[in-house]
Amino acid sequence: MNLLIPTYIFILGLVLGSFFNVVGLRVPMKLSVVHPPSACPHCGARLKAKQLIPVISWLVSGGKCGFCKTSISPVYPLGELATGFLFLWVYFTFGYSWETLVGLLLVSMCVIITVSDLKYMLIPDRVLLTFAPLFLLLRLLYPVDSIWDHVWGLLFGGGVLLLVVIVSKGGMGLGDVKLFALLGWVVGLPNAVVAFLMAFLAGTIIGGLLMLAGVVKRKQPIPFGPFLALGGLLAFAYGSEWIALYLS
Template identity: 40%
Template sequence: MRFFILIFFLLLGLIVGSFLNVCIYRIPINESIVKPSSKCPKCKKPLKPWDNIPLLSYLVLGGKCRYCREPISLKYPLVEFITGVLFALAFLKFDLSLSLVLGIFLISVLVVLTFIDLSYLIIPNKIIYPSLVIALALVAINFFTVPFLPLVGAKNPLFSICGFLGGGGFLFLVAILGEKIFKQEVMGGGDIKLAALLGIFLGWYVWLALFLGFLFGSIVGVTLMLLKQKGRKDFVPFGPFLALGGILTLFFGPQIYNLYASLWMIG
């Protein structure tokens, strides 16, 4: 039975991923995510329902539009695949629970923000502000019910508040100091708000998410400079690395921390 539920959440993630693709494409250009129906971004032809089946349509069409035969961006099936896998992993992590619902919500937001930031170098307020409002409302409810936040570590709404203030506050400090030292913007306001959002769901473990985000961001940034793809003053979006750190912390936070602590003690 558990296997079939796992498959259900995998398929659900693929379907939700298809909708997230619409959000990723339309929100930055201020188009409605409800209507009109999906169309080819190249020839603008409306797509048939059977051309919108997650992953399958891409494979059947050979990665090309049925009408103009222009290549379909690999980003579309990638978003669907990633969302499907993460939804399945969320079920394995949280089982059928309220934590599963909240985890799926956070995953969906992070997937959208990651691919928008990669494409447009922005984290839209249209997404981050409503997400923060919902998350803060959940924290308020959490004070009057059996605690269900944060999703990692001990359940205590005070930990979510500390994560919110700590995550957002730390990146705000980094932004202020970085601008004074380097005489240019080093951290966007969207990154600060994203860290605050992660703090609500991750509690104290938001520090691990930040550490992983800076670690991955540094590795990629240095690699790009060595390959001469980026200069020292070129901007590299931090949102995707922060989201990756948040996802890894959501699923493996305590294990990563314990591993790090054990290595430190051995050293």
């Protein structure tokens, strides 16, 4: 087996994962993603090139800043590793196809959204508007089946969460509605139904475990974007297979 391409894709995921962390943390605050350069969040010291190597720099430094020795959150290397492995997952799932490109873009958007929503409970329009034209073009050129499946997926994704927002009287943000509408366009119908079910199942299970552990309190809002992202990714890769299995 040729390991060159998978290795390259994994390293690409690590590098981009580091950048996605920056985007997810800065864009919601309306900051530039390129200026100022990366610095220690505690002492403000500008990081050198050797301190910007994904995962490795964090391991070598023992998870501490090289200047002030303050502990650096493991969220950064975990985000990089997650992106790398998700890139590999897409490649091994779809191989040499246009769906691989769609999948890599989908993972990229989902990682950024997850970082942003976990940190600020906000899904920035700028992120969605950056990816939307790419997904629109790719699905117009390479629909999974019929282009109308993607149109109905968009309407279902936006419509069902908008209904949830109305019924819950603001219990969910409009950012979630826009995100799921875009996910619905990407995966199409009926896969958007799978994404919806997986997102709410994951949210219920993980939310329940967090309450049992005392991490969150009852009725305390938790970010739902990561669950929508998870549901979208699962539906993108396995939705058709799961539906066929269910119907059989």
